[in-house]
Amino acid sequence: MSRLLVGPFNRVEGDLEVSLDIADGRVTSAQVNATMYRGFEQILQGKAPHDALVYVPRICGICSVSQSVASARALADLGGIAMPANGQHATNLILATENLADHLTHFYLFFMPDFARPVYAAHPWHAEAVRRFAPDHGEQVRAATAARQRWLTLLGTLGGKWPHTQSVEPGGSTRAIDAAERVRLLAKVREFRGFLERQLFAAPLETVAALETEAALWDWHAQDPLGGDLRFFLTLVRDLQLDTLGPGPGRYLSYGAYAQPGGGWALPGGVWRTQTGEVEVLNPRVITEDATHAWLAHAREPLHPLHGITRPEPDKPGAYTWNKAPRLGGQVVETGAIARQLTSGMPLVRDAVARHGGTVYTRVLARLIELARVVPMMEDWLQAIRPTEAFCVPTTLPDEGSGVGLSEAARGSLGHWLVVRRGRIANYQIVAPTSWNFSPRDAAGTPGALEQALVDAPVREGEQTPVAVQHIVRSFDPCMVCTVH
Amino acid sequence: MNVLWLQSGGCGGCSMSLLCADTTDFQGHLRDGGVNLLWHPSLSMASGEEVIALLHSVLDGGTRLDALCVEGSLLRGPHGTGRFHMLAGTGLPMIHWVRELAAKAAHVLAVGSCAAWGGITAGGDNPTDACGLQYEDDRLGGLLGADFRSGSGLPVINIAGCPTHPSWVIDTLMALAADGFAADDLDPLNRPRFYADQLVHHGCTRNEYYEFKASAEKPSDLGCMMEHMGCKGTQVHADCNTRLWNGEGSCTRGGYACIACTEPGFQEPGHPFHETPKLAGIPIGLPTDMPKAWFVALASLSKSATPKRVKNNAVADHLVVKPAVRKTRLK
Ligand code: SF4
Ligand code: SF4
Numbered sequence: 049m050s051r052l053l054v055g056p057f058n059r060v061e062g063d064l065e066v067s068l069d070i071a072d073g074r075v076t077s078a079q080v081n082a083t084m085y086r087g088f089e090q091i092l093q094g095k096a097p098h099d100a101l102v103y104v105p106r107i108c109g110i111c112s113v114s115q116s117v118a119s120a121r122a123l124a125d126l127g128g129i130a131m132p133a134n135g136q137h138a139t140n141l142i143l144a145t146e147n148l149a150d151h152l153t154h155f156y157l158f159f160m161p162d163f164a165r166p167v168y169a170a171h172p173w174h175a176e177a178v179r180r181f182a183p184d185h186g187e188q189v190r191a192a193t194a195a196r197q198r199w200l201t202l203l204g205t206l207g208g209k210w211p212h213t214q215s216v217e218p219g220g221s222t223r224a225i226d227a228a229e230r231v232r233l234l235a236k237v238r239e240f241r242g243f244l245e246r247q248l249f250a251a252p253l254e255t256v257a258a259l260e261t262e263a264a265l266w267d268w269h270a271q272d273p274l275g276g277d278l279r280f281f282l283t284l285v286r287d288l289q290l291d292t293l294g295p296g297p298g299r300y301l302s303y304g305a306y307a308q309p310g311g312g313w314a315l316p317g318g319v320w321r322t323q324t325g326e327v328e329v330l331n332p333r334v335i336t337e338d339a340t341h342a343w344l345a346h347a348r349e350p351l352h353p354l355h356g357i358t359r360p361e362p363d364k365p366g367a368y369t370w371n372k373a374p375r376l377g378g379q380v381v382e383t384g385a386i387a388r389q390l391t392s393g394m395p396l397v398r399d400a401v402a403r404h405g406g407t408v409y410t411r412v413l414a415r416l417i418e419l420a421r422v423v424p425m426m427e428d429w430l431q432a433i434r435p436t437e438a439f440c441v442p443t444t445l446p447d448e449g450s451g452v453g454l455s456e457a458a459r460g461s462l463g464h465w466l467v468v469r470r471g472r473i474a475n476y477q478i479v480a481p482t483s484w485n486f487s488p489r490d491a492a493g494t495p496g497a498l499e500q501a502l503v504d505a506p507v508r509e510g511e512q513t514p515v516a517v518q519h520i521v522r523s524f525d526p527c528m529v530c531t532v533h
Numbered sequence: 534m535n536v537l538w539l540q541s542g543g544c545g546g547c548s549m550s551l552l553c554a555d556t557t558d559f560q561g562h563l564r565d566g567g568v569n570l571l572w573h574p575s576l577s578m579a580s581g582e583e584v585i586a587l588l589h590s591v592l593d594g595g596t597r598l599d600a601l602c603v604e605g606s607l608l609r610g611p612h613g614t615g616r617f618h619m620l621a622g623t624g625l626p627m628i629h630w631v632r633e634l635a636a637k638a639a640h641v642l643a644v645g646s647c648a649a650w651g652g653i654t655a656g657g658d659n660p661t662d663a664c665g666l667q668y669e670d671d672r673l674g675g676l677l678g679a680d681f682r683s684g685s686g687l688p689v690i691n692i693a694g695c696p697t698h699p700s701w702v703i704d705t706l707m708a709l710a711a712d713g714f715a716a717d718d719l720d721p722l723n724r725p726r727f728y729a730d731q732l733v734h735h736g737c738t739r740n741e742y743y744e745f746k747a748s749a750e751k752p753s754d755l756g757c758m759m760e761h762m763g764c765k766g767t768q769v770h771a772d773c774n775t776r777l778w779n780g781e782g783s784c785t786r787g788g789y790a791c792i793a794c795t796e797p798g799f800q801e802p803g804h805p806f807h808e809t810p811k812l813a814g815i816p817i818g819l820p821t822d823m824p825k826a827w828f829v830a831l832a833s834l835s836k837s838a839t840p841k842r843v844k845n846n847a848v849a850d851h852l853v854v855k856p857a858v859r860k861t862r863l864k
Contacts, residue, residue, distance in 0.1 A: 054581050055621025058574045061545050065621035084608070084618040084627075086542050087660035094657070096805035102792060106653040109546020109696060153552075161578055183578050184560050184570070193552060193559045200553050201780030208787015209778035210553070211546040211696055212794075215787045222752040222788030224850040360660065362611045439850055440753035513581030529544050 049076065054513050055083070057521060059158040059183075061110045062528025064486075066517065067368075070507050075517070078495070078502035080486045085343070085370040088533040089358040092476040097123060097445050097468050100476065104464070105212045107478070108530045110153070112211040113146040113203075114457030115530070118464040118478075122453030124218035126468060127445040133309035134439045135220020137429040138206060140306045140314070141233075142216060143455070144426050145202045147305075148240075150458030151385070151415045152199070154525045155248075155277070156192035157183070159412060162522070163284055167508070167515050173283060176274065188247060188277055195243040202236050205229055220440035227435045234430050241423050249420065250276030256420040260395040262403060278416050285409045294501040294520035296406025297380045298322040300387035301484065303330065303463065305456035306425070314425055315392040315456070319376065322405060325398070327391050332454065334377040335463070337479065341488040343367045350375060350491070353465040354450060356477035370532040373487040373496060374479050382406055382497045383460030383484045384524065386414040394421070406501075408523040415458075415525070447471040457481055459525045480530035498524060534599040534710040537591065537634065538573040538644075541618050541627045542654045542663050543605025546696040547645035548575050553779055554699035562703070567710035571596065581622055588630065591637055600709060601638035601683075602702075603631055603666055606647040606654040607676040610662035617661040628676055631666070635677055639684040640709055641666065642692060644702060646794055649691035649724075651675075656800040665691075671722070671797035687716060691723045695794035700776060701728050720770070722797065728776065733766035733791045734820075736774035737783075743767075745839040746832045747847035752807075753788050756847025760816060763807045764790035767820040771795040788850075 055065035065081040088107050092100060104119045105112035117139060124131070131139070160181040168174045180188040200210050206223060207213035215222040225233070241253060249256050250272065259265050269282045285291055304317030318327040337356055339346035344367075345359040361367070375381075386406055389397035397414045404410055445468070453464040460481030467475040487496030498521065507514040540548070552575075556562040563570065572579055572587055579587065590596040607628050608617040615626025623630070635641050643666045646652035650670050654663040665675045667689040673679040675689075682688060692701050705725050708714040720729045734743070742748070742757040749756035758764035766774075769791055773783040784791050792806050793799040804810040810817045819828050842854040 053622055053624075055623075056574070056581065056584055057621065058572075058577055058580050058584065061575070063540070063574075063618065063621045065619075081621070083621045084542065085661060086608070086617070086654045086663070087657070090660045091653075091657035099806050102806045103653060103656065106544050106546065106695065109544040109549040112544070112546060157575065165578070183576055184564075190558055190560050194557045197553050197555070197559070204777065204779030204782030208782040208784050208789065209773075211544075211549050213787065214784065214789040214792075217752050219752065223786075224753055224788075226851060360611065360617075362614075362616055436851065438753075440751070442751040513583070518580060 052512065054517060057518070059161065060522060060526045060528060061108065062531070064521070064526065064528050066502070066521065068502065068517065073507055075502050075505040075507060078499045079368055080488060080496065080498050081369045082371040082486065082528050082532045084528070085360060085532050087358070087360070089476050089478060092473050095473050096471070097126065097466065097473055098443060100466070100473065101214060101216070105214070107533045108527055109211045110150060110527055111146060111457045111459070111530060113143055113207070113213055113216065114455060114462050116213065116216040117143050118453040118455040118462045120216050120218045120453065121455060122451040122464040122466045123443065123445060124451070125453060126449050126451030126466065127218060127443060129218045129441065129443060131218070131220040132438045132441060134433055134437050136307060136309045137433050138221035138223070138225065138439055139216055140429050141426055142203060142207050142213060142221065144306065144422050145199065145206070146210065147458040148419055148422060149196055149199055150525070151419050152192055152196055154458070155412065155416065156181070156189050158525070159522045160277070160281070161186070161189065162515060162518050165515060171287060173280070173287065176280070180277065180280065191243070191247060195240065198236070199240045202233060205233060217440055218443050220438070222440055224439040225433055225435060230430055230433055230435060234427065237423065237426050237430065244419060244423065248277050248416065250279065253420040253423055256417065261399045262396065265396060265400070281412065290519065291404045291407055291409040293408040293505065293516060294523055296382040296501055297497050298405060299379060299381040300390050300406070301330070301376060301381040301383045301461050302387040302391040303454035303456055303461045305388055315388050317388070317456070318391040319381070320387065320390040322401060325402060332452065332463070335374065335479065337372040337374050338490040339372045340491040341367050342369055342372045344370070344372060353463065353477040353479055354467065356465070356475070358477065369488045371483055371486060371488060373490040374484050375490060380487070380494060380497055380500070381484060383481050384411060384414070385418045385458065386411050387460060388456060389414045389417060408519050411523040459527055460484060478533050480527065480533065482524070482526045482528060482531040485524045486526055486531055534567050535569050535571050535597055536600045536602060536706065537571045537598055538602040538604065539627070539631065540574050541603065541605040541631070542608040542661060543645060543647035543652065545575070545604070547604045547702070548573070550696035551699045551702055554703050566707040568706050571598070585623060588634070592633055598634065598638045600640040600642060600706065601634050602642045602644050603648045604644040606651045606663035606665060607631060608661040608663050609676070610660070631676060635666070635681070635683065640687060641677070641683045641689045642705065643667070643689050644692050645697045646693045646695040646799065649693040650797040652695055653800045667723070668797060687719070688723050690719065690725065693724055693795045694771065695799070698728070698773070698776065698778065701725065724770065724795070728772045729770040729795070731770065731772035731775065733769045733771050733773050733785070735772065737766055737785045738774070739785060742843060742847050744835060745843045746836045747839050747843045750848050753850040754848050755850065758785065758790045759809065761809055762790045763792070763805070763809050765793040765818060766791040768818060769793045769796055
C-alpha cells in the first residue's frame with residue numbers, strides 16, 4: 049500500500065488537499081482536507097444583524113449571491129418579514145443568474161479541461177477535446193467565458209454588480225426594474241438561451257428538458273454523438289465509464305430552490321433515497337455538525353447549527369481539516385443539482401440515478417439539465433414582474449430572537465442559522481453545500497460523501513495527481529472557501 | 534510577461550470578477566496584451582505536483598516571474614505560524630510561499646482589498662491575524678514589510694476593491710506588460726491613480742438628489758443615500774459610477790450604499806453599514822474637501838429649494854413625478 053498527498057487542486061474554488069491510500073492501482077481510503085480557515089462565523093459575532101448582508105457574500109466569490117439569499121432569508125425569518133411578489137421574482141432572478149453562471153463555469157472552465165490532458169492522447173476524441181476544452185486556447189472554453197460575461201451583465205441591472213451584490217434584502221430587492229429594463233433583460237436571457245441551444249445542447253432547451261429516460265437520452269445522443277458539448281460529454285461517459293466513477297452515498301438533500309410568491313418552490317426540495325426512490329419531507333431539526341476531525345472545538349455531542357460553536361483548535365489531535373462534518377439524522381448525504389433534480393421530480397435524472405447512482409456522469413448531467421430547465425423559468429419570472437408595484441419592504445428586526453435561512457446554491461444546500469441577543473449577533477452558523485459533500489469523518493469514523501466516492505478510484509502507474517480522482521473531485525463542483533468559511 | 538496568480542485568505546471573488554472583463558475573448562485579450570498566465574488557480578490545467586514543480590522552478594530561477602498577483606489576505610495565525618492556510622500538497626503555509634516568491638518577482642500586485650489591506654477577512658477581532666501584502670489596514674507593514682520593493686523598484690501595487698473591478702486589474706497588467714507604469718502612477722496608498730483619483734460620487738445617478746439633500750429613507754428608494762443609508766461615495770476613491778460594473782451597474786445604481794470597499798479598514802466602519810452615523814443630526818462622514826459649516830449651510834438652503842419632483846421621487850422606487858415637458862422651445 050502507498051500513500052499519496054494530492055494538492056493543490058486547481059479549477060475548484062479555494063484550496064483543497066486530498067490524502068489517498070492506494071493498493072493495487074485503486075484508492076482504498078481517502079481523507080479530504082480543506083486547508084484554509086478565515087473565521088467568518090467568529091467575525092459576525094457582535095455585529096448588527098443586518099451587517100451580515102455585507103459580510104456573508106464575501107465568504108465566497110463564486111456563490112456570493114447564494115450566501116446573501118440564505119442570510120436575507122434568516123433575517124426575514126428573525127423579523128417575520130414577507131417580501132412582495134416583485135421582490136421574490138427579482139431575488140429568484142438574481143440567484144438563478146448566479147447559479148446558472150456557476151453551472152456554465154463549472155462545465156466549461158473547471159470540469160471538461162481535464163479531458164484535454166495528455167493522458168487521454170490515445171483516445172479517438174482527444175484532439176477534439178483539446179480543440180474544445182484546452183484551458184486558455186480551447187474554442188468552447190473561450191466562447192463560454194464570453195457567454196458568461198454577457199450573462200452576468202444581467203446582474204449589473206438587477207443587482208448593481210456581481211460578485212458581492214448587496215441588493216438582496218430580507219424585504220426584497222433594492223433595485224426596482226422598470227418596463228424597458230424588463231424587456232432588455234429578457235433579450236439577455238434569450239441571448240444566453242441561444243448560446244446553450246447552439247453550443248451546449250445543439251438542440252432547443254425544451255427538447256433537452258423533455259428527455260424523460262436514459263433510453264431517450266442515448267437515442268438523442270446517437271443522432272449526433274459529437275453535436276454540442278453535452279453529447280460530446282456523453283461520448284466520453286461511455287468511453288471512460290464515467291457512469292461508474294465516484295459513487296455517492298445514495299441519499300440526497302435539497303432545501304428547495306426559488307421560493308414562489310404564492311408559497312412553494314420552483315424546484316421543490318426534500319430528501320431522496322435511491323433505495324426507496326421516494327421524496328421524504330426534510331426535517332431541518334435533525335441537521336447536526338460533528339467537529340471530531342476538524343481543527344475546531346467540539347462538544348460531547350454533534351450540535352444543531354442553532355447551537356453550533358466555531359472555535360479554532362489548530363493543535364487538536366486526530367483532526368485533519370477545517371471543515372466540520374454535517375449529518376442529517378446522523379447520516380451522510382450528498383447535495384447539489386443532482387439532489388434538486390431528484391427531489392423536484394425530473395424523470396431523466398431519476399432514471400439515470402436509479403441505474404447508476406450518484407456518479408461523475410449523473411452529477412454533471414443533472415447540472416446541465418438544470419440549465420435547460422431554469423432558463424425558461426427565468427423568462428417566466430421576468431414576465432411576472434409588475435414594474436409599477438413595490439420591490440422591497442423595509443426591514444425591522446427584533447433585538448432578541450433567532451432565524452433560519454435555507455437556500456440552494458449551484459452546488460447544493462446552504463443553510464444559515466442566526467441568534468440575536470440585545471440587538472447584536474450572538475451566534476451565526478453556516479452549513480455550506482461543500483461542507484456536506486466534502487465532510488471529514490464523524491465521531492463514528494464514517495467518511496463524508498467525497499471520501500466515500502473516492503474509494504476504488506483507479507490510479508494509473510506513476511500518477512501523482514490521479515486523473516480519475518480529479519474527475520470525481522470536480523464532479524461535485526466543490527467550493528472550498530464556502531466549506532470552511 | 535509571466536504572471537503567477539495565488540489565492541489565500543479571500544473568497545476568490547476578485548478572480549470571478551476578473552472573468553467578467555468586458556471583452557468577447559478573455560483568454561485572447563490577455564494573450565494579445567502580452568500577459569502569459571504561468572498559473573491561475575481557476576484557469577489553468579496544471580494541478581498538484583505540476584504546480585509545485587512550477588513554484589520550485591520560479592524559486593530556483595528556471596522560470597522568470599514578471600508579476601506575482603496575490604488575491605486574498607495573508608493569514609499569519611495561529612501564533613505567527615501561518616497554519617490557517619497551508620498551501621495544499623506542500624505542507625507549508627501560504628505566507629511562506631508568498632514571501633519567497635515575492636522576492637523573485639519583478640512586480641508584486643495585491644489584487645483586491647484583502648491582499649491590499651487585510652480586507653473583510655480582518656474583520657471582527659481578526660481571528661486569523663490576516664493582513665495585506667504591504668499594509669495592515671492603513672498602516673504600512675503587512676506581510677512583506679514597509680521597505681519591501683519588488684525587482685522593478687516599486688512597492689506592492691494595491692488594486693484595492695472588494696471585489697476589485699476587472700478593468701482595474703486588466704489595465705494595470707496591460708500597462709505593466711507595456712512597461713507603462715511608474716511610481717507616480719500610484720496614489721499615496723499605492724493604488725493605481727487611473728481609478729483611485731476618482732470618487733464613487735462622480736457620475737452617481739443620484740447626484741441631483743444629493744444636490745438637494747433629497748434622501749432615500751428605505752432600501753430601493755431613489756434618493757441620495759448619504760444622509761440616512763450609510764453611503765460613503767463622496768469620500769471613497771474609485772470610479773465605480775463612471776466605469777460601470779457588469780455592463781451597467783454600480784452599488785449605488787443597484788440601490789445600496791457605497792461601503793468604501795476600496796479603502797483600508799472598510800470592514801469595520803464602527804457603525805452598521807446601512808446607517809449613516811450622525812452627530813446632532815448631521816452626518817459625521819462629510820465630503821473630505823468640504824468644511825462642515827458650509828455643508829450645513831448649503832444643505833439647509835438646498836433642502837428649502839428642493840423641487841417637488843426630486844423630493845417625492847427620492848422616497849419612491851420609481852419615478853412618481855416625471856420631469857415636466859415644456860411646451861416652448863428650450864432656451
Ligand atoms: S477583496 Fe473581496 S472579493 Fe476580493 S478576495 Fe477579498 S473578499 Fe473576495
Ligand atoms: S448615493 Fe452616495 S455616491 Fe450617490 S450621490 Fe448620494 S452620496 Fe453620492
